[in-house]
Amino acid sequence: MFLYRTKRTLKLGIKSLWLHRLRSTLTALGIIFGVASVIAMLAIGEGASRDAMAQIARLGSLNIIVKTVQPPEDQHATGQQQSLQEYGLTYDDAERFRNSIPGVQVIVPVRRVAHQAWYRNRKIPVEVIGTVPWHLETSPIRLVMGRFLSNYDMDYKQDICVIDERVMNELFKFDDPRGQFIKIGSDYYSVVGIVSPQPIAVSSEQQKAKDAEASKKQAGANAGNVYIPLTTVKNRFGEMSVKISGQSGANVEKVELQEIIVKVANADLVLPTRDILQTVLERFHKKTDYELTVPLELLEQAKRTQRIFSIVLGSIAAISLLVGGIGIMNIMLATVSERTREIGIRRALGARKKDIIFQFLSETLLLTFAGGILGIFFGCTIPFFVTHFGNMPTVITAMSLLLSFGISGAVGIAFGMYPAYRAANMDPIESLRHE
């Protein structure tokens, strides 16, 4: 019985909407654009957010990255023909970290040296990374072939190396690199494994600018990474590096470690550990020749930014939906006053107030749901074009579809209620007299 009534009422609604096709279409357009913009905006926002999150997540959300930086006062040291600068993280720092921090899972000290690698007659610039066997635990790179460094390699300072796929492709082309020797400096290293290349991590705007600068400095400078046991690197390359800088001549720098990555057991430990590391470093370093990066913090910051971004985009879209809703209300009010006489007739023939409300509300809802469905359709196509032509990632979530559908329904009810209520409360006698 209820079903029949609903069916009948909906049929009637469709009929009268169809009677005013153009008007219904124009009215529904407001909802279509509203819903489409909600979905598109949320998809663009979500896409941007996931992109940023993914980049940060690559840094490892449980990691705390301590980097060596040239202290500011040293950068301006001029006048001398030759100078020795000693700064940065040391093996002692790594040791102190290990001793002073509870809950630390992994500590990875890293030494980086820019160098050239030879295989037969091919030569490419690489970054030599002196590290420890458990390096992979703090890094997004994966072992692709062979093995990574082992404790044995560390203890006995083996002349072995693990190269990444970029190096493999450049240097070996079609040869199987395993068991082959590459030459770095004057020494030969046996290749024992292949890892995936290091993804370029962008952490924040500030960081981005720095990275851009850095990559300009070494433009084309390195084709990939070569991982060698830290002990071997210490032995072979020493800790001195000579920098030829413009007019002031040669600068000799002594840096023990470029990076120490500390990984903690769970997210709650990240910030307290960061504070402890900070204190330890402050105590033992006179100059600020280090920099602490906490990906988790960046992640949270990015989340906050994205939330604001989403709220702003969402509000703009919601306003357009609101405008669409007002359009619907306007048309429904016009419809109600146009059909005053029909309402009077129906009331005289036994329609209760709620029957009239139901009739007009169902018309509004039909309009908004039709608009909502079309809006979802357009809302899903817009992000597709944005991704294709605007080169921006977009993600349409089920949540945003539900949300916009729900909103269009709510708009239908909210803006349909008043006209329907007005229709129901008209005096039947007055309505019957209405021309």
Add this chain to the structure above:
Amino acid sequence: MDKLPARNLDFTADGSILVFEKLCKSYQLGAVELKVLREIDLVVKKGDYLAVMGPSGSGKSTLLNLIGCLDRPSNGKYYLGGHDVSTLDDNELSAIRGRHIGFVFQSFNLISQLNVLENIEVPMFYQGMSEHQSKVRARELAEMVGLGDRVHHRPSELSGGQQQRVAIARSLANDPLIILADEPTGNLDSQSGRDILNILDMLYQQGKTLIVITHDEDIAKHSQREIRLFDGRIDKQWYNR
């Protein structure tokens, strides 16, 4: 829907459907109270055919609206089928209109976007009759008023007389206690008017209770009983047959 008293409406023991006791209706126009109906006493019995006459503005339509539960009296009592109408709420009044009262208007008042069949079905829809049942009944009624071959026409495709016949068919949809007609022939030529009167006569013969407003003495002659309103009072009343 079944708990509405409308379902239980019936005649009182002496066969009267409708009883007015000192019924008054007045409108407040600013500070002035306009008394349209003054202390009307009236009893209508089952099977009566009542014609209401009177000059323009004497309150005929107002009286009919009160009888049809479209309006509430300002004062006095109105019993319909033994129920005091003034105690009923809007939903119950709607149910009474739909179930027990059939309206026929001077200007037909069909719903323009519905066809003949659908127009006749409207009162049945609001009483919750099943789709099949109401279709069958609507077709029967259309045939009864001689429009069996026009059931899919819109009102705009029918003549005035045909439209009024549809309206009468619609008023009979729920087999009401009373049929109320406000100048049913007012907008029709004399031939169509006669057709309508014949249908009303037929309904009277079938035992329906009819209350018809008219300006036309000839039409009033068809009725069994006439009342004449003047300035909101029943001026005269007499029986024709």
